[in-house]
Amino acid sequence: MSILNVADLAGVSVATVSRVLNGHTNVKPETRLRVMAAVERSGYRINELARNLRTAESRLLLTMVPNIGNPFYAEIVRGIDSVASQQGYFMLLCNTDGELGRERSYFDMLRRHRADGAICLDPTAIQQALAEESGALPWVACCEFDPAGGVPYVGIDNYRAAGEAMRYLLSRGRRRIALMNSGDGYLYAQQRQQAYLDTLAEAGLTPDLRWILNLDSLDYEAGAAAAVALATAGSDGPDAIFAVSDTLAIGVINGLRSVGRKVPDDVAVIGFDDIAIAAQIDPPLTTVAQPMQELGQTAARLLLRRLVEPAATLPGVLLPHRLMMRASA
């Protein structure tokens, strides 16, 4: 059942069927009706494989994400999907899960025409892309990016946001502040750590090196375990913990509770992202909100624009964050 059958059925040529199918206007209304009737009658469906080859586009957008199970990324993906589908594109989701090999050559999917463009949230992939000089490929960076890389990006000002979080903690009288960071493969991890260090220095404080933790996981469990270790080690524990992710922060609160520490009385906890669960737990999590959906939407719009005008130089855009003061700090 191909376009040829429909053409025969309608008594026209394949070109005319194609025109009708694609909504071209230069078709006599009467002919259009006849074609549409033939399509209807035959139950014909266009073969997008053929169309894709002919038009040399897949109308697929590749999204590379470290872990779709993390609510932060899930929300961003929703944002991407909403604008993509609205523009007639579909989303190819690639969950790298930090597994080497899985993220190995996703950019090759662009070269192999499997996707028309890509949105990359994965730092490893970004580094690889930059290293490979995939700069000419149609992709944009989201959350993780290299401002100097020449690749369009959207994210937030991590340095400033983390500084605000830190100053908030200081303003509440906290002085013994620990940083619970993720692996430094992440740009945001580096920037937030720098802000942590600088803010402390500005306040005339010297950070205890044992309080700067680099976990290589954002899981609740990782945060909980680290918090237990932090709270039970040595004599004087920290009086505040700045976690670079809400998932970590929630784990931290759980861990502290398990060893009898009160939040925020004994230890204040501040998170990052403002995922939906943050407002639900006890105590409600004070955190730095990122506009997750908008991050995804903006990334998708940038990419789509790049596809339309490949020559245009797209801006790097920084979206506003917001300190959400709740009860945990």
Added chain:
Amino acid sequence: MSILNVADLAGVSVATVSRVLNGHTNVKPETRLRVMAAVERSGYRINELARNLRTAESRLLLTMVPNIGNPFYAEIVRGIDSVASQQGYFMLLCNTDGELGRERSYFDMLRRHRADGAICLDPTAIQQALAEESGALPWVACCEFDPAGGVPYVGIDNYRAAGEAMRYLLSRGRRRIALMNSGDGYLYAQQRQQAYLDTLAEAGLTPDLRWILNLDSLDYEAGAAAAVALATAGSDGPDAIFAVSDTLAIGVINGLRSVGRKVPDDVAVIGFDDIAIAAQIDPPLTTVAQPMQELGQTAARLLLRRLVEPAATLPGVLLPHRLMMRASA
């Protein structure tokens, strides 16, 4: 830069290049080397658009999900993605978000050859598929399914699982049990509600109709709001709440706390799914665990098998659930 260029470069025909590219064995080693060198030298990448048309397969699996922002679905999607990618397939993610029109004709994507097969987690889509007699199409149902529909599926025994949850509540002395359900468009909602009703009846209890709630959202906020309403309405509130989703249950706990009710002392709360956060909150959530990753993996394997042998009649598979007794009930 097409296969023809590579052929010229290697001094062979396109057929030979194709053979090498596809790992056919009937190529002289020496020739193979020459072709591989040419590929290397030219930076050639195969055009999958062309290959797809020729082989009449997209190697894409469509996944229809109500809301990827819900951790339950996100985990299942991870499961799907892990086996799909392992088998050389990629995942087209479609987030229906309950938006009509978005879920309208996803099955058409199969007919249009945009995907080779589909995994459907969305009840609306399933109903539509069944109604449309899409039975011949290569798709499988996951979590939501019609046992009599003739479509391969994987899920759990919702009736039995919900019954266990209810009996657990009863065994703890709870008698005034409310059901916080989602919209009845979901099979699981119907089955769990039936189990709720039956278990109560077996115990000689008559449910208070005002305690059977049908929310049309699984959001934390929806659960919180409903719990507040439940707890503050009338004189004698329920002494237990069975929520059909952990997200709802977590919202419930938050809502109860906001009006001064203690969990589990005043009101026991039991959830469903066992998403990662369930073990982290205070009190840790008692819930019915579903094997989320495995649900996704099984769905993907069923589908892949169906693609390989279209004629095979695949089984409906029910995976085991497990009651996770924690502190909330």
Added chain:
DNA sequence: CTGAAAGCGCTAACAA
């Protein structure tokens, strides 16, 4: 073991 050539189903010149 290799090559010639047909053709997957569609779109878009170009011609009429």
Added chain:
DNA sequence: TTGTTAGCGCTTTCAG
């Protein structure tokens, strides 16, 4: 306004 026709880049008989 419509039709004819040449490919898009690949895989795969079929011959040699």
